[in-house]
Amino acid sequence: MEMFAGLWYEADDPYAVRAAFYPVDRSGRVEWCLSREMLAQALSEHTGHGDVRMWPAGGSGRDALYISLRSPRGSALLELPAQGVESFLRETWSLVPLGTESERLDLDGELAQLLAGS
Numbered sequence: 001m002e003m004f005a006g007l008w009y010e011a012d013d014p015y016a017v018r019a020a021f022y023p024v025d026r027s028g029r030v031e032w033c034l035s036r037e038m039l040a041q042a043l044s045e046h047t048g049h050g051d052v053r054m055w056p057a058g059g060s061g062r063d064a065l066y067i068s069l070r071s072p073r074g075s076a077l078l079e080l081p082a083q084g085v086e087s088f089l090r091e092t093w094s095l096v097p098l099g100t101e102s103e104r105l106d107l108d109g110e111l112a113q114l115l116a117g118s
Helices: 036-041 082-095 107-116
Strands: 003-008 016-023 030-035 047-049 052-057 064-071 074-081
Touching (some): 016 036, 036 052
Antiparallel strands (some): 016 030, 047 052
16 A cells, blocks of 8 residues: 655654554555664664564665554555655754753643643
8 A cells, every 4th residue: 555654843842753654545644653762773774673663674774664563443555765764864963962951841730730730
């Protein structure tokens, strides 16, 4: 099945990349939350565990990025252009440089909200 994919990043959730997949022959979309670090690592080596695995492919090793996703409702093997993923990641790093993600998190505020609701 052919599908289109879109990636987006929000600096308020600095470790995550959201991925939305739109099957061509169906309505609706499927969304997954991926690790930004794992997505970057997958451009050069096999990575992942459990239901999400990623690896580079192609003649130069950087032509495509494969993402394998599994859930109780099904599985998918996706092929994304490696250059597009790399460009996307560079944009995320300009917003939140690698290693500075924890500075964006307000753990005390999040904990206070959780405790206020109990």
